[in-house]
Amino acid sequence: MPLYAALLYTPDLDWSAPxxxxxxxxxxxxxxxxxxxxxxxxxxxxxxxxxxxxxxxxRGGEVVVSDGPYAETKEVLSGFYLLECADLDEAxxxxxxxxxxxxxxxxxxxxxxxxxE
Amino acid sequence: MTEAxxxxxxxxxxxxxxxxxxxLAETVRIEGARILATLVRTVGALELAEDxxxxxxxxxxxxxxxSGVPDNPRAWLTVASRRxxxxxxxxxxxxxxxxxxxxxxxxxxAPEPAEGAVHDDQLRLIFTCCHPALALEAxxxxxxxxxxxxxxxxxxxxxxxxxxxxxxxxxxxxxxxxQASIPYRxxxxxxxxxxxxxxxxxxxxxxxxGHTRLSGERLMDVDVCAEAIxxxxxxxxxxxxxxxxxxxxxxxLLTEARRPARMNAAGEVVLLADQDRTLWDTAKIAEGxxxxxxxxxxxxxxxxxxxxxxxxxAQHAVAATSADTDWAEMVRLYDLLLSVQxxxxxxxxxxxxxxxxxxxxxxxxxxxxxxxxxxxxxQAVRAELLGRxxxxxxxxxxxxxxxxxxxxxxxxxxxxxxxxxxxxxxx
Numbered sequence: 001m002p003l004y005a006a007l008l009y010t011p012d013l014d015w016s017a018p019x020x021x022x023x024x025x026x027x028x029x030x031x032x033x034x035x036x037x038x039x040x041x042x043x044x045x046x047x048x049x050x051x052x053x054x055x056x057x058x059r060g061g062e063v064v065v066s067d068g069p070y071a072e073t074k075e076v077l078s079g080f081y082l083l084e085c086a087d088l089d090e091a092x093x094x095x096x097x098x099x100x101x102x103x104x105x106x107x108x109x110x111x112x113x114x115x116x117e
Numbered sequence: 118m119t120e121a122x123x124x125x126x127x128x129x130x131x132x133x134x135x136x137x138x139x140x141l142a143e144t145v146r147i148e149g150a151r152i153l154a155t156l157v158r159t160v161g162a163l164e165l166a167e168d169x170x171x172x173x174x175x176x177x178x179x180x181x182x183x184s185g186v187p188d189n190p191r192a193w194l195t196v197a198s199r200r201x202x203x204x205x206x207x208x209x210x211x212x213x214x215x216x217x218x219x220x221x222x223x224x225x226x227a228p229e230p231a232e233g234a235v236h237d238d239q240l241r242l243i244f245t246c247c248h249p250a251l252a253l254e255a256x257x258x259x260x261x262x263x264x265x266x267x268x269x270x271x272x273x274x275x276x277x278x279x280x281x282x283x284x285x286x287x288x289x290x291x292x293x294x295x296q297a298s299i300p301y302r303x304x305x306x307x308x309x310x311x312x313x314x315x316x317x318x319x320x321x322x323x324x325x326x327g328h329t330r331l332s333g334e335r336l337m338d339v340d341v342c343a344e345a346i347x348x349x350x351x352x353x354x355x356x357x358x359x360x361x362x363x364x365x366x367x368x369x370l371l372t373e374a375r376r377p378a379r380m381n382a383a384g385e386v387v388l389l390a391d392q393d394r395t396l397w398d399t400a401k402i403a404e405g406x407x408x409x410x411x412x413x414x415x416x417x418x419x420x421x422x423x424x425x426x427x428x429x430x431a432q433h434a435v436a437a438t439s440a441d442t443d444w445a446e447m448v449r450l451y452d453l454l455l456s457v458q459x460x461x462x463x464x465x466x467x468x469x470x471x472x473x474x475x476x477x478x479x480x481x482x483x484x485x486x487x488x489x490x491x492x493x494x495x496q497a498v499r500a501e502l503l504g505r506x507x508x509x510x511x512x513x514x515x516x517x518x519x520x521x522x523x524x525x526x527x528x529x530x531x532x533x534x535x536x537x538x539x540x541x542x543x544x
Contacts (some may be wrong), residue, residue: 087300
């Protein structure tokens with residue numbers, strides 16, 4: 001069955017903060033409901049903890065490290081799931097149950113298999 | 118795979134009835150689109166099925182004029198398409214997987230599928246090509262190419278883009294369908310309303326793109342409006358009793374019914390108020406009104422987008438003259454439409470026109486001035502209302518502004534004539 005990455009875009013937040021407790025309850029409900037489809041995933045720490053790495057030019061070039069380009073962004077990538085679904089319609093049905101679908105947006109992307117099919 | 122060269126499109130029509138070749142080409146095209154729906158299910162890949170059907174239709178258009186049309190053209194095309202599919206699979210030496218399995222699935226001697234199975238296949242293909250995960254413009258292009266069976270060249274011409282750009286857009290769209298696993302399936306009852314809305318938006322957009330060309334000449338090889346109506350008819354037949362497709366078909370028929378009167382013999386635009394209403398197609402009006410009534414009965418009075426627009430078109434259709442139109446009812450319907458679709462600029466403009474007819478040009482101008490949109494259509498309406506108030510200098514200035522945009526030639530000429538009239542002080 002195809003694999004989809006469900007990328008969660010929400011306002012920048014700290015999932016571990018006490019005020020996220022209600023949210024986490026909603027996510028646990030989602031895990032119970034969609035457990036058959038979830039093949040992986042994690043919440044991410046807030047973008048204030050992010051580090052952006054670029055290599056200038058080509059492999060072996062200068063490594064440029066900076067904090068994220070997030071200053072102006074209202075919604076940021078704050079977590080992801082790996083979902084196994086029969087087709088896009090099923091993936092959309094599952095993604096619509098992820099709380100960030102109503103707190104922000106969920107981007108569903110087909111996963112390119114590493115072994116190249 | 119690359120797109121096969123566009124062959125066998127309908128011959129250019131010049132005024133009169135289409136030639137025998139054009140009629141044959143149209144039959145082959147429509148039968149091809151019907152066969153495609155089943156072949157997609159059999160081979161499991163849209164592009165492969167499209168190529169196979171295209172090769173079969175090209176062969177038909179090459180051979181039939183010489184050897185004569187076979188007794189059962191549909192059966193001929195079905196077998197030819199299956200054979201071409203097998204040929205393509207072998208020729209491409211195919212990547213492992215789905216398409217190789219397809220070889221065994223393509224049974225050259227299988228009987229023709231039953232009518233019911235074909236309907237299911239057609240509905241599946243419509244929902245796949247009009248999936249809301251695809252951009253509206255991609256859906257519209259794919260509908261013309263796949264559901265109407267137009268060549269890439271014709272699809273490009275119909276949507277006013279280059280053949281190369283259209284080929285690229287179609288390839289990307291098919292890739293998304295394959296890579297994101299957009300299913301070939303009729304959506305479940307729970308999904309149906311949203312998915313049906315995506316299909317109806319495609320057909321409506323298709324019709325509109327044919328009806329209001331942004332620029333260029335009016336003569337076209339492909340009648341996009343007729344194609345949109347054909348698909349709307351197919352959808353309404355495949356989902357009998359569903360209110361939304363019925364309302365959409367009603368809207369398209371009621372609009373199309375007025376088309377013969379939109380231009381006079383000299384190719385000049387004729388405004389609705391001045392149209393010769395005896396030219397309106399009464400059969401289409403009757404069918405549209407009946408469909409609208411059926412649709413409204415089934416939604417128990419809560420009108421949706423297409424029902425409201427069809428109801429507006431119906432108001433025109435049943436009025437003997439422009440003066441007989443129930444303009445107050447038109448304003449009420451526009452208000453309802455705008456409550457469902459606040460960003461619908463055309464509806465806001467239509468409302469201002471209806472207000473002008475119901476309460477006078479000054480009231481219409483006041484309604485117009487509340488609109489934020491400043492496009493050429495608004496400028497043209499504003500000019501007309503100013504002209505009616507005798508404010509000719511302002512009318513001329515507004516109409517000149519409206520000419521800055523890209524316009525179809527007859528529309529541009531109409532506006533230039535209006536300016537000339539106001540300049541000479543005649544109304």
